[in-house]
Amino acid sequence: MKTDPAEVRHWTTGAGVGLKLCLSCHKVCAEQTTHCPRCDARVYQRRQNSITRSWALTLTAALLYIPANLLPMMTVSKFEEGQPQTIFSGVIELMNQGMVPIALLVFTASVVVPVLKLLGMVWLLICVRFPRATMHRQQMLYRMIVWIGRWSMLDIFIISLLVGLVQFGKLGTVTAGIGAYAFASVVVTTMLAAMQFDPRLLWDAAEIKKP
Amino acid sequence: MNQNTSAPEPARANIKKRGNLSPVWLLPVVALLIVVWLAWKSVSEAGIVIDVQFQNGRGIKQGKTEVMLNGIAVGKVTDIAMSDDLKSVNVTLEMDRRMSSSLTDKSRFWLVRPQVSVAGISGLDTLVSGNYIAFQPDDSGVKRRKFVALPSPPPLGEQEEGLSLTLRAKELSSIQNGSPVYYRRLKIGEVSSYNLSVDDQYVDVEIFIKPQFAHLVRRNTRFWNAGGVELSGSLTNLKVRTQSIVSIVQGGVSLYTPEWEQEFPEAYQGDVFPLYRDYDEAEAGIAVEIDFPLDVALGQEKTRILFHGKEVGLVRDTQLKDDYSGITANVIIRPDAVNLMVKGARFWLVKPSIGLRGVSGLETLLGGRYINMDVSNKDIRAAIPKRHFEGLASEPPASPSAPGLHLKLRAGSLAGISHGSPVLFRKMQVGSVQSHELTDDGVLIRILVNPAYQHLVNDSSRFWNVSGITLHGGLQGFSIKAGTLNSMLAGGIAFDTPDRTSGKVKNGTDFILYDNSEKAHQFGQRITLIFATAEGLRVGTKIKYKGLVVGHLTDLKLDQQEGHIVADALLGENSGWVAHEGSRFWLVRPKLGLTNTANLETLVTGQYIEVLPGSGQETAAETRFTVEMAVPDDLPLSNGLRLQLVSSQLGSIRRGNPIYYREIPVGTVTGYRLADPASQVLIFINIEERYKSLVTRKSRFWNASGIEVKFGLFSGAQIRTESLEALLAGGISFATPEPGEPVAPGYRFTMAEEPESQWLRWAPAISISQ
Ligand SMILES: [Zn+2]
Numbered sequence: 017m018k019t020d021p022a023e024v025r026h027w028t029t030g031a032g033v034g035l036k037l038c039l040s041c042h043k044v045c046a047e048q049t050t051h052c053p054r055c056d057a058r059v060y061q062r063r064q065n066s067i068t069r070s071w072a073l074t075l076t077a078a079l080l081y082i083p084a085n086l087l088p089m090m091t092v093s094k095f096e097e098g099q100p101q102t103i104f105s106g107v108i109e110l111m112n113q114g115m116v117p118i119a120l121l122v123f124t125a126s127v128v129v130p131v132l133k134l135l136g137m138v139w140l141l142i143c144v145r146f147p148r149a150t151m152h153r154q155q156m157l158y159r160m161i162v163w164i165g166r167w168s169m170l171d172i173f174i175i176s177l178l179v180g181l182v183q184f185g186k187l188g189t190v191t192a193g194i195g196a197y198a199f200a201s202v203v204v205t206t207m208l209a210a211m212q213f214d215p216r217l218l219w220d221a222a223e224i225k226k227p
Numbered sequence: 228m229n230q231n232t233s234a235p236e237p238a239r240a241n242i243k244k245r246g247n248l249s250p251v252w253l254l255p256v257v258a259l260l261i262v263v264w265l266a267w268k269s270v271s272e273a274g275i276v277i278d279v280q281f282q283n284g285r286g287i288k289q290g291k292t293e294v295m296l297n298g299i300a301v302g303k304v305t306d307i308a309m310s311d312d313l314k315s316v317n318v319t320l321e322m323d324r325r326m327s328s329s330l331t332d333k334s335r336f337w338l339v340r341p342q343v344s345v346a347g348i349s350g351l352d353t354l355v356s357g358n359y360i361a362f363q364p365d366d367s368g369v370k371r372r373k374f375v376a377l378p379s380p381p382p383l384g385e386q387e388e389g390l391s392l393t394l395r396a397k398e399l400s401s402i403q404n405g406s407p408v409y410y411r412r413l414k415i416g417e418v419s420s421y422n423l424s425v426d427d428q429y430v431d432v433e434i435f436i437k438p439q440f441a442h443l444v445r446r447n448t449r450f451w452n453a454g455g456v457e458l459s460g461s462l463t464n465l466k467v468r469t470q471s472i473v474s475i476v477q478g479g480v481s482l483y484t485p486e487w488e489q490e491f492p493e494a495y496q497g498d499v500f501p502l503y504r505d506y507d508e509a510e511a512g513i514a515v516e517i518d519f520p521l522d523v524a525l526g527q528e529k530t531r532i533l534f535h536g537k538e539v540g541l542v543r544d545t546q547l548k549d550d551y552s553g554i555t556a557n558v559i560i561r562p563d564a565v566n567l568m569v570k571g572a573r574f575w576l577v578k579p580s581i582g583l584r585g586v587s588g589l590e591t592l593l594g595g596r597y598i599n600m601d602v603s604n605k606d607i608r609a610a611i612p613k614r615h616f617e618g619l620a621s622e623p624p625a626s627p628s629a630p631g632l633h634l635k636l637r638a639g640s641l642a643g644i645s646h647g648s649p650v651l652f653r654k655m656q657v658g659s660v661q662s663h664e665l666t667d668d669g670v671l672i673r674i675l676v677n678p679a680y681q682h683l684v685n686d687s688s689r690f691w692n693v694s695g696i697t698l699h700g701g702l703q704g705f706s707i708k709a710g711t712l713n714s715m716l717a718g719g720i721a722f723d724t725p726d727r728t729s730g731k732v733k734n735g736t737d738f739i740l741y742d743n744s745e746k747a748h749q750f751g752q753r754i755t756l757i758f759a760t761a762e763g764l765r766v767g768t769k770i771k772y773k774g775l776v777v778g779h780l781t782d783l784k785l786d787q788q789e790g791h792i793v794a795d796a797l798l799g800e801n802s803g804w805v806a807h808e809g810s811r812f813w814l815v816r817p818k819l820g821l822t823n824t825a826n827l828e829t830l831v832t833g834q835y836i837e838v839l840p841g842s843g844q845e846t847a848a849e850t851r852f853t854v855e856m857a858v859p860d861d862l863p864l865s866n867g868l869r870l871q872l873v874s875s876q877l878g879s880i881r882r883g884n885p886i887y888y889r890e891i892p893v894g895t896v897t898g899y900r901l902a903d904p905a906s907q908v909l910i911f912i913n914i915e916e917r918y919k920s921l922v923t924r925k926s927r928f929w930n931a932s933g934i935e936v937k938f939g940l941f942s943g944a945q946i947r948t949e950s951l952e953a954l955l956a957g958g959i960s961f962a963t964p965e966p967g968e969p970v971a972p973g974y975r976f977t978m979a980e981e982p983e984s985q986w987l988r989w990a991p992a993i994s995i996s997q
Contacts, residue, residue, distance in 0.1 A: 065249055065251070068249045068251065068252075069249065069251045072249065072251040072252045072254055072255050073251070073254060073255075075254075075255040075258075076254040076255040076257070076258040077258075079255060079258035079259050079261070079262050080258045080261070080262070082262050082265075083261065083262060083265050086265070086269075087265065099290065099291065198261075201258075205254070205258075
């Protein structure tokens, strides 16, 4: 039977019909079950304290984002001479040396993505609190945040690679700066924030608004 | 039924509000704390931003160039901008907050760049680390935030705390900025700058001594130019002195504090020292003046003073004396030789000389002349300091106080002996000739016998000359005598000591230097012979008695007052008895004549002196005799009977004519003279010993010379002669009528002109003594 797009808007949630979803193996369970009969994971109707945790982690990430940008990410020293580079100074240096694509890549991965993630998280959390109709966009944003999260580790990956590989004593070494830890913390906390966020809350919020 | 009972209310989940805060909020709190801490830290550690004006911005990089203090970064260039007038560069520095109190108007900034020059490489560290801005803080000034950088690095002394000194040099030589200052070849500082002195007469070299070495500089410290390679000395004694490779190229200054001088206080900041040209000059030990005679040509400089081959000093310069009577050499004696500069020290110039005794001072040909000095231990012990000496043109005799036995030898001539000739004992050198000088009657030779051998000399020692080669030649063969090869060439004196127990001699004792060993060992009696003329005489003319040599002449002299020749003669050890009162000496010379050739052997062996000892051993010994220039007439030959004949005419009688008895020669005519009064002639004859008995008082003598030719009317011509020899040489015959008593010596007969006929018939039976 063909469904009308207008009808699609009218859905029922699992909670509405007394069902739960196991988030591990995606088995639909009865409302009373506390553990998934298939994979024995705990089954919630909605993730507990999801919003609070997300907020806390997002806030943490936002705070850590300040030192991550102000403190040097790494020091590339040649002949014991080298200047600690922050993310931004590194990007500028790459620009100065004419490596615009790499600069853009680094800028995107290190500045744009984390900022967008944080902003997206905040936006989503606000949406949960103040429900709005544009649920499709929120869903897309959430998926993007989750997808993008793995790429925001690019910097850390590069730094850890360089630190491990470039150890030529006095000729040249790369050492990670304290900013790298901060940046790694930002990435991790934003990922955790995105993980803690239960997208089903967006449905609830949309439902509240619908009647 | 309970009315109040209502339908049970649906069970409501008892929803409790969980604790106000989830523990997850700790995370943002922690993050906040971190941020706050970082913020606080960055604010608290934020640098001080200052502006420094540089002449140009070459080598300064924004964000990279650091400000260094003692090798530690204390700031960084954060911005570079041109000044408004486009003539300089404003560099913005972010300085360490801790520097805030040091940023005063006395603080200084300058750019350190690598500088590669002949003087060396400075700022080498900047090659790797890049240029940096040096910062010299000073807390004492007024704080400020705007500075003007120095155009060039300030002198080292001003950069660090240390000792800054001024060295005053006559010329700069190879010294440059940054030339090292060495102490025992360790770099302890460097030359910071140099300049002409105010009066343009000197070069003032500013040096900086690092603080940890400042105590090494005393007020008596000597500085000298250690730059380059210093070649000194001579071919034989080449000295290459250099401090280090660096100093060869960029010059340098060395310093040394004489240890022998008493402790001086440490030098003060800014003290002025002279900078000597080289090490030798700097080690300017003790200035000593030595006066040399004018004819001593001293080398201009670098004439060394040697003490037993060790260099003890150097002639700094020479100058004429004020009155042009000599040359004064200003000598610098090395400090370690100060003790030698005492009263009694002697200096003389050593020149090369080539002679038979070898080449002496050969090293001076290569190494240049040098001045030798000597001083005895005694004088050193006495230690009377002296700073002005009289130099000698040639080597002096050993100092009288030098160890060893000093002796004086008197000789007629040097005969090959020269200064340094060896004194030999059993052909081993035990001493040397120290000097020789002329005296009124010959030469005086001073010798020094080494202390180890001085016991070999005593009263009985005899010295003789062994110089050269002595050739003793004669008909009887010849011998060659030489001391050692050395003494042959260089001359030499030998001695021996026959009596080891004889008395010891003191310094300065006189000895006679004999010409040869024989003379030295003739211990006979010395007599003086007086000759009318020295013709045919020489030293060594033998004195014979009965053909046996009993002595010889040792010296011939002209006695000007008396006008005769005075000869010293030495009689053999056991022949002294020939010289007695009454002894007679005469000269035996070759005689060539028609009828009388005598003493031919003297043509080869030379003339000799015959002696006839005075009769009787008991007569007093005498030492002065007059030598007759011919065989005495009145003396018998060695033995026989001496008789005198009186004749009116000598006729053809000559000395040596035979005396015939029955035409057999039994004696000779030994001489003749006018009798006193001169009415007759005395003829001395000598009858051989064995024929003594033939002569009695009744014997008759007649002249047997010539040919007796008698003419008679009836008897015809009668020719008679004793013998052919008598015919040619003349002779005397005698006859005796009968045996009788022999006559006493000196008995006087009358010689007849011709024999009576009866004499010829006498034929007594006289037995001839055996
Ligand atoms: Zn499950």
